[in-house]
Amino acid sequence: MKKIVIIGAGASGVYLSILLKQKNPCYEVIVLEQNKAPLKKLLATGNGRCNLSNQKMNSKYYQSDNQELVQSIIQDFDMVQQMQKIGLYCTYQGDLLYPKSEQALTVKNVFMQRSEEKGVIFAYDQEVTQIQKHKHQYLITTTSQQILADAIVLAMGSEAGKLSGMNHSRYDLLKQLQLKIIEPMPSLVQxxxxxxxxxxxxxxxxxxxxxxxxxxxxxxxxxxxxxxxxxxxxxxxxxxxxxxxxxxxxxxxxxxxxxxxxxxxxxxxxxxxxxxxxxxxxxxxxxxxxxxxxxxxxxxxxxxxxxxxxxxxxREASYAQVMKGGLSLDNVTEDLELKQYPHIYAIGEILNVAGMCGGYNLHFALASACHVVEAIEREKYVKNS
Ligand SMILES: Cc1cc2nc3c(=O)[nH]c(=O)nc-3n(C[C@H](O)[C@H](O)[C@H](O)COP(=O)(O)OP(=O)(O)OC[C@H]3O[C@@H](n4cnc5c(N)ncnc54)[C@H](O)[C@@H]3O)c2cc1C
Incomplete structure (x- = not known):
């Protein structure tokens, strides 16, 4: 059985866990989260209403070091359809897409309900401090345990908004792996x-x-x-x-x-x-x-x-909605897999992709999760054929 560990229970990580289990019920999917609870930032989005996407979707509304890759990820992801598949009904208000409930809380509840009923394992108070190669697997060290994984997804977001931790472990991890980091800087801020x-x-x-x-x-x-x-x-x-x-x-x-x-x-x-x-x-x-x-x-x-x-x-990161910078897209393939570390992927805001206000950041977080699940599926198909 394949064991996939997702680091970070933010919007991108939790959504990815649902898609993975949906396609591969026999995979063991574990989400490691440093906080005591999942989806803290999601609850604060759109002033508690969660602006999930935008009718005007184009890479020109993002800053990144690979606009083409951003375009290929965002363009094929139909948020309304994808959310409906997991039981979340969304409607547009002008260009902005919101859940019909207009409550981020219901988005959190749907995400958590879906992932838990599919058997995703969540472990809280688990700050990941190290990732090492271990034969054909990776050894993950957290503040209280070590886990072997066949594949890892980095979904560690950013410190923007103070809601997913202000510590630097996410960037320390990237530095240990000797990855190229673009200096993070507050954006969508006063x-x-x-x-x-x-x-x-x-x-x-x-x-x-x-x-x-x-x-x-x-x-x-x-x-x-x-x-x-x-x-x-x-x-x-x-x-x-x-x-x-x-x-x-x-x-x-x-x-x-x-x-x-x-x-x-x-x-x-x-x-x-x-x-x-x-x-x-x-x-x-x-x-x-x-x-x-x-x-x-x-x-x-x-x-x-x-x-x-x-x-x-x-103003400082704690007041910002996103951070510009992060993991440079130079580190990843078109499948968002680390070039130097096969079977380690990166999604969401940890990547150097920052959207404008208006649902662009959640759109990228969820679209990139879907992109990686498709890549893992393709790889499985190639291996099995
Ligand atoms: C106040 C506010 C309002 C916003 N409103 C909107 C909006 O309406 N629409 C929109 O599109 N975007 C909005 N955004 C931006 C959007 O919320 C984020 O871009 C998106 O949630 C990023 O998701 P993510 O999963 O990539 O990262 P995050 O949500 O940051 O999640 C990352 C998770 O990883 C965990 N983590 C980090 N390092 C480690 C580690 N070493 N070990 C274990 N766990 C770790 C963190 O604790 C966190 O739970 C808003 C942001 C803020 C702050």
């Missing part, structure tokens, strides 16, 4: 800004937001921004953060009036009451902008359409 406008804390702005470097626009997002006491947050900011690189100097330009032209804004400004900007923007913003009362209407309109904030950096 910005520290200078100034951090504390008086605007809690103010939400709808507009267009641009990430600017050396007067050049790196990326633009239309959406919502939230002022905080450290800087700025909101979906548009999270999306922009995925374009942020260390040691670069960026500014964030806010267009508070993206729905109208500069000239139309000048017209509005010339009609305003004696209460500066009142009636045109949020009251707290109007108060904040009083210091610009002396400006001409032309200059004020320019400022409101290109209001600059200096970006001091991105």
């Amino acid at each position: 910005f520290y800004t200078s100034p951090a406008i504390k008086s605007l804390k809690g103010v939400r702005v709808k507009g267009t937001f641009s990430l600017i470097e050396n007067q050049q626009c790196i990326h633009k997002e239309k959406g919502e921004l939230l002022f905080t006491d450290y800087g700025v947050s909101g979906i548009a900011v999270m999306q922009l953060s995925s374009f942020y690189k260390k040691h670069h100097n960026y500014q964030l330009y806010i267009d508070f009036f993206d729905e109208i032209s500069h000239n139309q804004l000048c017209q509005l400004l010339s009609n305003q009451t004696s209460l500066f900007l009142e009636g045109l923007i949020n009251h707290k913003l109007a108060v904040y902008f009083q210091k610009y009362q002396h400006l001409s209407i032309e200059k004020l309109a320019s400022l409101l359409k290109h209001y600059p904030l200096n970006i001091q950096g991105v």
Whole structure:
């Protein structure tokens, strides 16, 4: 009997365990998890609603060191159909796919129910600290035991969100195996800004937001921004953060009036009451902008359409939704098998694949699990024929 050990009981690892047992009921499938419970991060996704996928699925919404491989993995995976097969009914809200229940909890319950009824073995409080070659197998060492495995799947995710452990064992394991790692960095995360406008804390702005470097626009997002006491947050900011690189100097330009032209804004400004900007923007913003009362209407309109904030950096991993970087795709074959270690595969966020907000990361986590199960099936077929 073949023994397959999955390291990590996150979305990718648990889903993979279900598919493996579905196709091969006689395989022994063991999931080793360092936490006391599975799927902690999944419960927090989509604000507890679990945004599973996106109607607009394309590798251009991901950052990676092998876009072609990402495209081949994501394109063939039909999330609605695959989830329905395991008993989870999902529906689109606009482009975003959610479980019909709109509860991440029900996704967790379905995943765990399915894997347990198929006989997957879960072992918690098992931080894997070492993997060694042992004849034709691998010897896995955890904090409390050693296990021999015929195949291993690395599904260790990332430290983003603090929900799957902030320790470095996942990267230490990769280093021990002498694999190429791209330095992990928080993404889909808030910005520290200078100034951090504390008086605007809690103010939400709808507009267009641009990430600017050396007067050049790196990326633009239309959406919502939230002022905080450290800087700025909101979906548009999270999306922009995925374009942020260390040691670069960026500014964030806010267009508070993206729905109208500069000239139309000048017209509005010339009609305003004696209460500066009142009636045109949020009251707290109007108060904040009083210091610009002396400006001409032309200059004020320019400022409101290109209001600059200096970006001091991105917030730490514990606030991020994903980490950019991780295991370089140079290490793996098209089947996501490690080139240097046959029968060790990698899936999900441990890989250097980071999607935008909008269901892209869970889509990749589950699609990559499915991709690896198909590869294991093909290998079995080749061996048996
Ligand atoms: C707050 C928040 C909201 C999000 N919302 C969404 C969303 O709505 N839609 C979306 O697509 N994506 C979302 N994401 C991102 C998405 O959740 C992740 O990309 C996805 O869950 C990654 O799954 P994974 O299985 O690869 O890794 P993880 O979920 O990180 O799981 C990895 C598991 O491996 C375990 N592990 C690590 N190292 C070891 C070790 N050495 N030994 C044993 N176990 C180990 C960890 O404890 C963890 O349980 C969100 C993320 C956060 C933090």
